[in-house]
Structures are given as structure tokens and as C-alpha cells.
Amino acid sequence: MxxxxxxxxxxxxxxxxxxxxxxxxxxxxxxxxxxxxxxxxxxxxxxxxxxFKSCLQALLAICAVCSSTCLVAINNIRGSLAMFKTTCRHGHIKEWYxxxxxxxxxxxxxxxxxxxxxxxxxxxxxxxxxxxxxxxxxxxxxxxxxxxxxxxxxxxxxxxxxxxQSSLLEVVQGKQLTVGGDARCCSPGHTAKYGSYTVMNLKDSQILDTQLVQVTEVKNSHAMELEGLKRCLALLQRKGVTMKNIVTDRHSQIKKFLRETHKDLCHWFDVWHVAKGIKNQLLALSKKAGCEAVFKKVAVHHQSHLLVSSIKQREQ
Structure with missing residues (x-):
């Protein structure tokens, strides 16, 4: 609060x-x-x-100078503003807002x-x-x-x-950052008109930049995510922010873009997206005859644990 x-x-x-x-x-x-x-x-x-208007009129009906009865009139109403004008029988005039x-x-x-x-x-x-x-x-x-x-x-x-944003980028200048990026569209599917791409510093969960992309600026709605990432990386580079690692989903255009234009940037896949892909594969396999998906969720959670553990061991 x-x-x-x-x-x-x-x-x-x-x-x-x-x-x-x-x-x-x-x-x-x-x-x-x-x-x-x-x-x-x-x-x-x-x-x-x-x-209530009647309560205000009763309050203003007494002259503040001579305490005589006043004629209360509303001069003007402008939005939530009411302009009152009071006139007593002795000629005292007052405007009240x-x-x-x-x-x-x-x-x-x-x-x-x-x-x-x-x-x-x-x-x-x-x-x-x-x-x-x-x-x-x-x-x-x-x-x-x-x-x-x-x-x-x-x-x-x-x-x-x-x-x-300026004060935040000044703090992280000169540091080797590990950032994560993902996109969000105004509607699911391939009919989205707007898409926003956000880049976050994974160490302190601070949002470094957010870019809004309209579908008319790119070839189709599928390309909005890549365009948002390009704009975010370009702004961070102009501000002097150094990135060592970047974590994204397994978007094919993003993989190609980072592999060809940012070879010095280590590209990681988000564990949640990897686990989601394994879950979808297990779900498709469970629909075949003789296969059951009883341990589907357990397998996905175990896969997430293995991926996180392997990353921590590699860093150590």
C-alpha cells in the first residue's frame, strides 16, 4: 500500500x-x-x-456577512465542479466553488x-x-x-x-546480466493485433524494457515476438547494458536470430516451456492403445527438476 x-x-x-x-x-x-x-x-x-445539492443550498442560504437570508443560484456546472453565487437582501454577493x-x-x-x-x-x-x-x-x-x-x-x-527505466539501467550498467524475455498478445491464435515483449533481469526480477508491436508493422502476427525482442535488445545495447545469457521460449525465429546475429550471447530455453513440450508429447502418447498417462505430471515435474539441477551444477 x-x-x-x-x-x-x-x-x-x-x-x-x-x-x-x-x-x-x-x-x-x-x-x-x-x-x-x-x-x-x-x-x-x-x-x-x-x-446533495439541496444541502449545499441550505448551507449557503445564510449570508456570512450579515446573517440574512440569501438567494442561492448555480452559475455554472463544469464536470464535477459546481459554481454557486449567493446574494443577500443587503447586496452582499459571494461566489463559492x-x-x-x-x-x-x-x-x-x-x-x-x-x-x-x-x-x-x-x-x-x-x-x-x-x-x-x-x-x-x-x-x-x-x-x-x-x-x-x-x-x-x-x-x-x-x-x-x-x-x-533510466535509473534502473544506470544501476545495471557494467554488469554481466542474465535476462529473460517473453511475449504476450492481445488475443490467442494467429489473429492478434498487438503484442508486447518484455525483458526482465532474472537476478532481481526487474523489468528492463517492454516493447509494443502492432501486427501491421511486421509480416504477420507470428513475427511480432521476434520484432519485440529485436527492439528490446537494441534499446538495451544503446543504453550500454551488457548481457551474458538470455532465456526465452523455443520460438524458431528467435533461435535463428540469436544464433546468427548475437553469437556472443548464450541462449537458454525456459524450463517451463521444455516441460510443457514433454507434457504434450506424453499426452499424445497416452492416447495410443495400451499406453497410460498415470505418471504424466510426475514425469514432467521430475524433468523440470533435472533441468534446473543440471543448470545449477554447470554453474558451480
Missing amino acids: SKMRTILLVIRTNLMMMMMTTTLKKNGFPCRRRSASLMETLFECPSLLFF SQPMSGCMALSNLLGGGASAILFSGCSSVKAINMLKSVNIMTFSKRTFRHIQNAYLLPTVNLMRERQ
Whole structure:
């Protein structure tokens, strides 16, 4: 939980810095004017409460100057922000905002209860906005969410990831690393549109790099894994990272690529994939007449133990 709060604090800091330097149109988005207490507001991250409109109107119906009855009117509603204007019979006029402002941006639209809360919690923006509107809670539109996401949230996530990756690669420079790589596609089979390839330092389980590949960038979906590996290795080489061993699955294109272009890199096969291949062979054999697969799982686990033990003995 403390690590998650630290990440959210860094994200809020990056959002604050971007808001201080970004200028957009005034249709619910920030302008050049910024509140002096913006930094304190973002770092404090106050709790958010929901109120009924009638309760707020009853609270604002008393003038703070002369204690007489006021006429309460809602000047404007911008997302989750409500702008009230009170006028008493003695002519005292007061404007009250339901949340802090940063120029033209209401902070709740951006931070807690707003776009960042929806995106960073993994919720569907459409479902979250429809849920709030179904109970008459004021919120922004789907179009406004997409604007805030593209202007602030996604650039902030990319900036944070680049900083963490740079600091991580600086630590491992000059070391002989043993890395592992594998791909993940958006759908099984041969109809995947996107594929991500991740390279991890096997000593401390730190993710060194992740590359996203679209199927239109390569010949077919089967070639996305090789392209992702090429991009990861190219980036690590540009950053001065030295690799001694690499562990992958038994992808035929990857085997050929590493054998021909990275002869100094020792290529290992993942034990899980080897055991999975043996399991499939035993399963096919068990379907023949007179064969049984009673010890199939035991044989696979024993094979995994033998492979791991042989690797440890070789290293010793």
C-alpha cells in the first residue's frame, strides 16, 4: 500500500508540473493562470465528499456577512465542479466553488474522483461515467475524459516509466546480466493485433524494457515476438547494458536470430516451456492403445527438476 501511495504521489507531482506548463482551450481545460496553493493541494490530496445539492443550498442560504437570508443560484456546472453565487437582501454577493481550482481546471476532474482515478484504477471510463450519471452525480463527459487522458495522464505515465527505466539501467550498467524475455498478445491464435515483449533481469526480477508491436508493422502476427525482442535488445545495447545469457521460449525465429546475429550471447530455453513440450508429447502418447498417462505430471515435474539441477551444477 505504501508503494502504491508513493507511485500516486509521483504521478500527482508530474501532473502538477505538466499543468503548470501546458495551455489548452478554456472549455473545461486549464489556461495559463494557476493557483498559488496548487502544490499544497496536490500533495495534501484531501478527502472527497459527496453532498446533495439541496444541502449545499441550505448551507449557503445564510449570508456570512450579515446573517440574512440569501438567494442561492448555480452559475455554472463544469464536470464535477459546481459554481454557486449567493446574494443577500443587503447586496452582499459571494461566489463559492465546490472544489479547488487550478486556473480553469477543477482539481477533482483531474485527480481524485476524476479522470486519473478512473484510469489508474483500471476501471472502464464508459462504465464509470455511466454509473455516476445514473445516480445524478455531476461528472464530465466521455469526450472530456479523453481530452484529459491524452493531455495529462498518458504523458505522465510515460514520463514516469522513462525515469524509472533510466535509473534502473544506470544501476545495471557494467554488469554481466542474465535476462529473460517473453511475449504476450492481445488475443490467442494467429489473429492478434498487438503484442508486447518484455525483458526482465532474472537476478532481481526487474523489468528492463517492454516493447509494443502492432501486427501491421511486421509480416504477420507470428513475427511480432521476434520484432519485440529485436527492439528490446537494441534499446538495451544503446543504453550500454551488457548481457551474458538470455532465456526465452523455443520460438524458431528467435533461435535463428540469436544464433546468427548475437553469437556472443548464450541462449537458454525456459524450463517451463521444455516441460510443457514433454507434457504434450506424453499426452499424445497416452492416447495410443495400451499406453497410460498415470505418471504424466510426475514425469514432467521430475524433468523440470533435472533441468534446473543440471543448470545449477554447470554453474558451480
